[in-house]
Amino acid sequence: DTEVTQTPKHLVMGMTNKKSLKCEQHMGHRAMYWYKQKAKKPPELMFVYSYEKLSINESVPSRFSPECPNSSLLNLHLHALQPEDSALYLCASSQDILAGRNEQFFGPGTRLTVL
Amino acid sequence: AQKVTQAQTEISVVEKEDVTLDCVYETRDTTYYLFWYKQPPSGELVFLIRRNSFDEQNEISGRYSWNFQKSTSSFNFTITASQVVDSAVYFCALLTNAGKSTFGDGTTLTVKP
Numbered sequence: 001d002t003e004v005t006q007t008p009k010h011l012v013m014g015m016t017n018k019k020s021l022k023c024e025q026h027m028g029h030r031a032m033y034w035y036k037q038k039a040k041k042p043p044e045l046m047f048v049y050s051y052e053k054l055s056i057n058e059s060v061p062s063r064f065s066p067e068c069p070n071s072s073l074l075n076l077h078l079h080a081l082q083p084e085d086s087a088l089y090l091c092a093s094s095q096d097i098l099a100g101r102n103e104q105f106f107g108p109g110t111r112l113t114v115l
Numbered sequence: 116a117q118k119v120t121q122a123q124t125e126i127s128v129v130e131k132e133d134v135t136l137d138c139v140y141e142t143r144d145t146t147y148y149l150f151w152y153k154q155p156p157s158g159e160l161v162f163l164i165r166r167n168s169f170d171e172q173n174e175i176s177g178r179y180s181w182n183f184q185k186s187t188s189s190f191n192f193t194i195t196a197s198q199v200v201d202s203a204v205y206f207c208a209l210l211t212n213a214g215k216s217t218f219g220d221g222t223t224l225t226v227k228p
Contacts, residue, residue: 033216042206042218043160056215088158102148102210106160 004107006091012113015081021110023074023091031055031097032074033104034066035090043090049074050097081114088112117142119209121219128197129227136192136222138207144168149183149190150208154221160206166190197226 004025013019023032031050035043048056049068063085065077074091088109095101118141128134140149151163164174166183174181178195194201207219 040221042221044218045216048215090160092160103150103162103165104210104216105162106152108157108159111158 004091004093004105006089006107006110008110009108010111010113012115013078013081014115015083017081018077018079020078021076021089021091021112023076023093023107024072025093025105026072027093027105028071029093029095029105030071031094031102032068033092033094034074034076035092037088037090037109039087047076048097055097078112081112083114086112086114117144117209117211117215117217119207119217119219121205121207121222123222124220125223125225127225127227130199131196132226133193133195134197134224134226136194136205136207136224138190138192138219140188140190140207140209142209142211144211146211148210150210151181151190151192152206152208153203154206155203163192163205194224197224199226199228202226 034046037043047066052068067075090109091107092104094104120139147168153161182191204221
């Protein structure tokens with residue numbers, strides 16, 4: 001299995017809702033990533049997990065809360081989002097975060113709309 | 116600080132033309148990796164190639180070829196005999212140790228029949 005899966009594919013939520021995005025990989029990778037991508041922009045790194053520990057948090061607002069329950073799963077919990085948070089959320093994984101082992105495989109993304 | 120510059124925002128060619136997408140990067144790290152990704156309208160980022168900072172050999176894969184020149188900090192991507200299916204946004208990205216990645220702004224390639 002050489003793919004990263006993400007659910008749901010599409011999500012529409014109100015500003016008061018609580019929802020979660022899920023990401024899963026079965027490649028034995030020990031690094032997982034969340035990116036946010038606005039239309040016509042490049043992906044922006046949000047969080048990096050290495051061996052289930054948060055390694056990088058790129059000053060993301062607290063309304064986004066990542067969780068890595070095990071080495072195969074990565075969640076992104078959403079609460080009290082704003083309309084400007086509407087974007088494509090991409091998950092990626094790599095063997096490791098170290099150079100030479102950090103080639104990232106991306107999932108298909110979750111397209112989030114906040115009303 | 117890391118930076119990746121893709122100066123061409125949009126390129127439009129006619130099918131069968133060759134096209135080169137430019138990528139220039141900046142980093143103080145001596146060990147790093149450069150990538151090209153393709154993002155079709157469906158949204159998924161498709162990995163095309165990885166090149167490490169110690170390997171300046173050019174590479175050809177079918178209609179795709181890459182020219183890495185460390186002296187000019189460039190990693191350009193050429194599509195030979197372009198096809199309509201090549202239409203997509205192409206991103207150049209730089210990865211250093213610790214998993215920190217920086218993407219260029221992307222080049223939107225449109226190949227017309």
